[in-house]
Amino acid sequence: MSRKLLSYKNQELCFGLKQQPLLAFVKNYKQPVIVYDLDIIKERIEWIQSWKRLGKLHYAVKANFHLDILRLIKSMNCGADVVSVGEIKRALEAGFTAQDIIFSGVGKSKEELLWAIERDIYQINIESISELNKIVLISQQTGKTVNVGLRINPEIDAETHKSISTALKDSKFGLDFESALIAIQIISENKSVNLKALSFHLGSQIMNVNVFEKALGVMKPFYLKAKSKCPELDRFDLGGGIGIDYKDADSAEDEKRWKQLEAVFEKELAGFEATYLLEIGRFLVARSGVMLSRVEIIKETPLKKFLVLDVGMTHLMRPALYDAYHEILPLKLLAGAKQDYDIVGPICESTDVLAEQRSLTPIHEEEFVALCDVGAYGSVMASNYNLRDEAIEIFI
Ligand SMILES: Cc1ncc(COP(=O)(O)O)c(C=O)c1O
Structure with a gap:
């Protein structure tokens, strides 16, 4: 119905x-x-949190940073996914703690990294070797241990609009597998940086959830390879991107699409041990x-x-x-x-x-x-x- x-x-x-x-x-x-209507957001969070294997749902603050929306989302035990110190400050203002926050983004400045590291942000998702080198330097200078994720570009077409695809071969986002191996080597040689997560984000407004199956097909073996070098790795960040039909605002259809994605995760991740994180924006608030x-x-x-x-x-x-x-x-x-x-x-x-x-x-x-x-x-x-x-x- x-x-x-x-x-x-x-x-x-x-x-x-x-x-x-x-x-x-x-x-x-x-x-x-x-x-x-905040109840719409509430309902969607409940759908997603009903996935039994979910570790934590992180809301992509970029989708809408209104304080009332952030406060609601925080009150429902979600974390936040942010892409700037401005967004971190907004999330903290709404009541999120540093330990609720994943810091993503392709162009973090040295100052932003220092700011985040000084406040013990839960996870910094690294998108380049240059960013990792800056983090290593800051961790050595400050004596802080930094928990990081590596955002991998699995080179999977999200079958969405080109402008909101983020994992094509020519995308600016994430690390290709070869660079990710170099990053893993650097991290394994540095005690002050822990590789806690691998992440991927294919793009936004994804209607065919089977693209996640393809992504997991290449990400799972890489996760195991990374874990053999960095045993502290225990979080698998599955990104966001699930879409809505802009021509038909029907909650029942949206819920069905989430259930399809959940089924993909259940099938692909059966028997795979990790704490699963999601970074969803549009689907929650659009x-x-x-x-x-x-x-x-x-x-x-x-x-x-x-x-x-x-x-x-x-x-x-x-x-x-x-x-x-x-x-x-x-x-x-x-x-x-x-x-x-x-x-x-x-x-x-x-x-x-x-x-x-x-x-x-x-x-x-x-x-x-x-x-x-x-x-x-x-x-x-x-x-x-x-x-x-x-x-x-x-x-x-
Ligand atoms: C790293 C990252 N995570 C999560 C999202 C949220 O995407 P969406 O709003 O499509 O769920 C984005 C947005 O493009 C992103 O860049």
Whole structure:
């Protein structure tokens, strides 16, 4: 049975686990509004934590760093996966401890590494030999023992958009196997650095979970090889990346996809001893937010009909950045023939296009639409280009 997170009741668009009408949130409208339902995030964490072999779920803070979201996630015994000292500070502010935090990222500075090492961060995921050498030096200078993971690039196509694939042969992320062996040698010769984890992250918005099977096929033998050199290795960090169907906000389908991934893990990891970590972002938070926007202008050219919104690429960058699809639905369902529109923002850039040739029920200027599934990589990517009002964030 489907469990839709967006549906019309009495011609009004409703959202969330409790299906609340969204029109109430545009009553005194002044600027774009993001409405969040934290229960959606809670439910997803519960699905994932029900996997019996999971050691710890780490939330990828980059997906959404709002403090209320981080506090909820911390309260549910999750850790955090971060990619900068800024994100570490935000996670600490929300109540995470240093021992909850995995520090990922391809370009950590010396200063960031020192900052993290001085605070005994749980695990630093290394992505290059240069980064490892800096960590060795800092550990020797400070006398601190550092627990690290090696992020491996298993060269597996995640079958997602190229711009969000992170484990292709030409990706900037992770260590190729040859470099990883060099890293293992360096670590085994340095008492102050412990190899605690191997990690991989294939990319984001992964819909075919079988790509994890392929990745584990190459990662498992490498894990055993690494453990023979560094016996302290006991964490297997399986990354994140599980996707959602942006054309159908259905909790039941999402839960099914998680269950498919869990089944892949169960099958591939049967009899394999390790503490399993996950670093999931989008799947936890994308569905939790909808962005409400006013139709400012309806404009017809000889070729097209445009719906010009007050939300643009500065509020929601994903469509302009990598052609991402977001469902766009009128808050009021009016009777009448549907029309095709290019839905665009007000920003002075031709790429400020939110959707092309979308078929919408009748809509007029000063009415409202919802841009759906904006909880992940939405507000966090906002910019102040054109100095328009930013979106207000509200929690129901
Ligand atoms: C290292 C790492 N871990 C986890 C994630 C989270 O990915 P997602 O939001 O697709 O789950 C990312 C994002 O790309 C990442 O770079």
